[in-house]
Amino acid sequence: MNWDEEVDVLVAGSGGGLCGAYTAAREGHSVLVVEATDKFGGTTSYSGGGGMWFPCNPVLRRAGVDDTLDEALTYFRAVVGDRTPAELQDTYVRRGGGVIEYLEQDDSFSFQVFPWPDYFGKAAGARLDGNRHIIPTPLPADRLGALSESVRGPLATDRLGEEQPSTLIGGRALIGRFLLALSKFPNAALRLNTALAELIVQDGAVTGAVVEREGVRTAIRARRGIILAAGGFEGNQELRERYGVPGTARDTMGPWGNLGRAHEAAIAIGADTDLMDQAWWSPGMIHPDGRAAFALWFTGGLFVNQDGVRFVDESAPYDRVGREVIEQMRSGATTLPYWMIYDDSNGVVPPVQATNVPTVEPEQYEAAGLWHTADTLEQLAERIGVPGPALVATVARFNELAERGRDEDFGRGDEAYDRAFSNGESPLVPIGAGPYHAAAFGISDLGTKGGLRTDSAARVLTASGEPIRGLYAAGNTMAAVSGTVYPGGGNPIGASVLFSHLAALDMLG
Known part of the structure; x- marks a missing residue:
């Protein structure tokens, strides 16, 4: 040689x-x-x-x-x-x-x-x-x-x-x-x-x-x-x-x-x-360039699928959330995008404290059809293409669980990691009065x-x-x-x- x-x-x-x-x-x-x-x-x-x-x-x-x-x-x-x-x-x-x-x-x-x-x-x-x-x-x-x-x-x-x-x-x-x-x-x-x-x-x-x-x-x-x-x-x-x-x-x-x-x-x-x-999975907030980027540290909101129904512990470790989304996709229960639903407590920007890729002007997300705002949940549901009665019922159920302080449906807050970003308190933050917002999410990964x-x-x-x-x-x-x-x-x-x-x-x- x-x-x-x-x-x-x-x-x-x-x-x-x-x-x-x-x-x-x-x-x-x-x-x-x-x-x-x-x-x-x-x-x-x-x-x-x-x-x-x-x-x-x-x-x-x-x-x-x-x-x-x-x-x-x-x-x-x-x-x-x-x-x-x-x-x-x-x-x-x-x-x-x-x-x-x-x-x-x-x-x-x-x-x-x-x-x-x-x-x-x-x-x-x-x-x-x-x-x-x-x-x-x-x-x-x-x-x-x-x-x-x-x-x-x-x-x-x-x-x-x-x-x-x-x-x-x-x-x-x-x-x-x-x-x-x-x-x-x-x-x-x-x-x-x-x-x-x-x-x-x-x-x-x-x-x-x-x-x-x-x-x-x-x-x-x-x-x-x-x-x-x-x-x-x-x-x-x-x-x-x-x-x-x-x-x-x-x-x-x-x-x-x-x-x-x-x-x-x-x-x-x-x-x-x-x-x-296999890969190291995560939920991904979708940005105006069309790419879903690793996101964590949610201080509010809940995820719903195309049926307007909640389907996961949103505060769980990111790989576990990502894997659940993938399993839901394989079974046909969830399609992309799925949506984060949140109130106006902090304005139009989603309650995501670590987007990893910085967010740009809200107008760019809105123009791309990624962020939506409406005065009522029924109107929001129409804008993101999910059934209105289902979204209303999902938010009502979530608020009921938040008031009790225990997520009987998906266990949000039951593990230490779930509470890592809420000073040990419950991450179940109720959805307040309108206007209401929705942000599009997909699947990202940190590598194969x-x-x-x-x-x-x-x-x-x-x-x-x-x-x-x-x-x-x-x-x-x-x-x-x-x-x-x-x-x-x-x-x-x-x-x-x-x-x-x-x-x-x-x-x-």
């Missing part, structure tokens, strides 16, 4: 998988990170919090949290079940704290507690106070220097053209801190607009890859191994349809470069896959979660369960350790950071 370049470790993708690049560089090995797009950060950079679900990590221990790994593992297994290997689950829960300890030895990294309740509050071992979750400390952009302009996002910048803020927060802060740390190592290189095209196999082992930049193909030898952490394939409509992923590429929150090329390259050499019909099947060292496996020498996967390129559920905020980024770290340690060991 005639190689154009040689490094010890090649990393495809620049989201949470940067942890693998950092680990390899810190341990003294040459590293090249190739990012298919013009910005670093992937889906991680779009995360508002950049959180990681790592029970009993050093940040939590310093804060006096009394959790145990056994209790956390009890919870994780209770919600994930046997959908993924027990060893993989055990590795995620027990070794997450170790990667934070490793990173905190470098002053480029700083984290803080950000309580975020577990998403299945009634499951055994659930932590209702949220103390399994940490986020990166905000990072002033000037500390990162010129590299700050190379960090993807935020969404307000990428979708609406707003200027990048002077401080990196959430997922952007995490990416910024990895870039800051990597900049200290002369043995680490980062390359934008460079996509993984294919993997090279020699004598049964992955020894390198072909990457493409501006139409030029380059063969890169990776002496120690390759980490595929290039995100999911949520932006590739053809792959979504092939694997039966509900929703559309238009409505994903993943960046445009997440097309599944790393998946396809690995599949072409015999890698096994799992969970390929199906990918390459791996072992607990992040080694990619064949269908027979044998590791493919030299090939590793993490993040949304790896089949999610959480299976078909979303155990808690920070699970996707946490798994990406941890398994890319473990991949680097394994290939260098």
Whole structure:
């Protein structure tokens, strides 16, 4: 093989998988990170919090949290079940704290507690106070220097053209801190607009890859191994349809470069896959550009379907709401769009405190037929195409439940997460007097979660369960350790950071 370049470790993708690049560089090995797009950060950079679900990590221990790994593992297994290997689950829960300890030895990294309740509050071992979750400390952009302009996002910048803020927060802060740390190592290189095209196999082992930049193909030898952490394939409509992923590429929150090329390259050499019909779901408020975007933190309102009937706990964790909408769609009980119904307490803008993509002028939503206002519920029902008597009855029933303080129909407020945005109070806020409003919602996702099947060292496996020498996967390129559920905020980024770290340690060991 005639190689154009040689490094010890090649990393495809620049989201949470940067942890693998950092680990390899810190341990003294040459590293090249190739990012298919013009910005670093992937889906991680779009995360508002950049959180990681790592029970009993050093940040939590310093804060006096009394959790145990056994209790956390009890919870994780209770919600994930046997959908993924027990060893993989055990590795995620027990070794997450170790990667934070490793990173905190470098002053480029700083984290803080950000309580975020577990998403299945009634499951055994659930932590209702949220103390399994940490986020990166905000990072002033000037500390990162010129590299700050190379960090993807935020969404307000990428979708609406707003200027990048002077401080990196959430997922952007995490990416910024990895870039800051990597900049200290002369043995680490980062390359934008460079996509993984294919993997090279020699004598049964992955020894390198072909990457493409501006139409030029380059063969890169990776002496120690390759980490595929290039995100999911949520932006590739053809792959979504092939694997039966509900929703559309238009409505994903993943960046445009997440097309599944790393998946396809690995599949072409015999890698096994799992969970390929799965994604991290959410309800999506529809914006004037026609895209449904991840929305949470509802301080009022209720959802109704095309029959004017309520069908879900609106305050439940976003993935659980999204999955319920999908099941309703499959059965024909709900079609898109469905509608948030709310009163005029805060004017025409829906009671959604975290739209992720900022809202624009109300007139644009109204002109697009996405927001409607009427003096009566009957008139509102006519404008959104649902039966008037049904909508009136639905609101009356909801108000009755709100007055009682207990949602006997869908359990809104029965779990800790439901009350996370209402200071522990019931999220059942009655619909008051008119005028009344309706806002159109659809389905969004935070990326696909199906990918390459791996072992607990992040080694990619064949269908027979044998590791493919030299090939590793993490993040949304790896089949999610959480299976078909979303155990808690920070699970996707946490798994990406941890398994890319473990991949680097394994290939260098």
